[in-house]
Amino acid sequence: MAFSLFGGSDKKDSGVAPVSGDSSNVNSIKENLQAQILQEIALTNATELISKISNNCYEKCILNPGSSLSAADAACLDQCSEKYIQAWNTISRRYLARVQSESRN
C-alpha cells in the first residue's frame, strides 16, 4: 500500500552550532526527544487515518450488520480502504501544492 505520511523525515542536523561541554550527550538527548516527537505525530496520524477509514467504510460497506463479517463485506472493506488511501494521497498532494503556490503570492 503506497502511503506517505510526514513523520519519517530524514532531516539530520544541518549546520548546527557546536555545543559546549558534553556535546555528544546533549546531542543524543536532543535527537532522542526529536525522535519521540516524530513517533508520536506518526502514531496520531495513523490513529486518525484508521478512525476515518473505519467510519467511512463501515457506512459504505456494512449495510446490514450480520452475525459475522461476510466475504463480500470484507472485499468491500478492502476496496474501500484502498480508495480512501488513494483519495488521501491525491488530496494531500493537491492541498500542499496549493498552500505552497498561495504562500508564494
Add this chain to the structure above:
Amino acid sequence: MHQISKNDISQLDEASQVELLKFVESENAKAKLQSSIHMFTDMCFKKCVPTITTGNANCVDRFLDTNIFVVNKISKSMQK
C-alpha cells in the same frame, strides 16, 4: 525509548533548547496541515467519486475557494 522527562530538557544547553523549540514549531505546523488533509479527505470521500483523481482534487480546490470566498465576504461585511 524512555519518556521525555524534565530532567532531559534541563540538561540541554540553550542553543539546543532553541533548536528543539523550532523543531516542535515546525512539526506542529506540519501536523496542522496533516489534520486539514484528514478533514478534506473525509469530506471529499463522502461527497463524491472516490475513484476519480480529478474529482478529489476539484473537491479540495473548490472547498478552499469556498473558504476564501466566505472569508472575503465576512471581512467586507465587517468593514461596513
